[in-house]
Amino acid sequence: MKTKYVFIAFAVTALLQAFAPLKMVYDNEMTVSHGTVYKFKTEPIDPSDPFRGKYVSLNFEENILRVKDTVWQSNEQVYALLSINAAGFAKITAITKTRPQTGNDYIVVKTNYYFDGSLHINLPFDRFYMEEGKAQEAEDSYRDYSRQENTKPAYALVAVKEGNVVVTDVIVDGQPIRNYVLRKREE
Template identity: 35%
Template sequence: MKIALVVLVCLVQLAVPASIIYSYEDTLSKGTEYRFKVRPVDPADPFRGRYVRLGFDEENTRDRVIPMPGIESIPKKQRFAFASIAVGEDGLAKVVAVTGAPPQSGDYIKVKTTVYSNKLYRINFPFDRYYAEESKAPNIENVVFNTRNLGEERLITAQVFINQGRGVISELYVDGQTIHDFLDEK
């Protein structure tokens, strides 16, 4: 009886990370590719390994409000919503509407919402980290952070695959070139 219980606990412990990995890989293989414009965010967490923390232009901030049709209809106490995604004229992903329930058609992301006032909301994408090899992460962070702060006119985008409300970042681009190729040329 005790052996069966130990085996059951071990299987459950293996099933949880396996399901997370499966969800991630499923999104990468079946999801639709979008490019989101990235803005720098300075990470400060030594416990999560080497990564580059990203902010996205399509997320609202307190100082910059983007009109989002439908967001005002979401109850203030509701902490999650669904952002419908489409490709804009510039080829970049855009949030075209935010609803309280998953849309019947099209790609969408389940986002966290925060209400500041009747008309001021913030949405946060569930993806905000680009993991990189330990030796390359500081250089990638410098490129992303310094592009805006030093006045360089470079377009930094994140390739995100979206499937059934989930989004997974697969690559960063600098002016259409992968971040790794960009760093190799420097």
């Protein structure tokens, strides 16, 4: 009889452990397939994480906001409402401490610090992982690209759905960064 309960407890535990990563994958897939894609202007650099691999670190223009409210705590979870500006890039239109109603595109962000009417925030997506051999080339190519006059802006394509975000690609010179690196190899 005890063996039966141990087996049931084991089966329930195994199902719960399988459910968590499957739910995360499902949420990300739903965000990519049904979410709104925003273009966030960025400047990539290439650090390395020995546990997670090579990635392009992303810094964004949309991480400093002018706000009227002066009561902000560091590392506070808040919600940033999104829209698209005239140039087609993502713009944070408002910051709120309460979760927006369904129908509004928003992302969950953390406050960094407030100073002189500006709220500095940390966006939840700051890395784009790449194949090991291309990450350093991506950094080098982007550095050369950014030094040129009259270049198109680099940006990250970020799918957003109900606060969930997924970086789907980084665009440099109007093309995915992988293709840009391959083109640079051929030159």
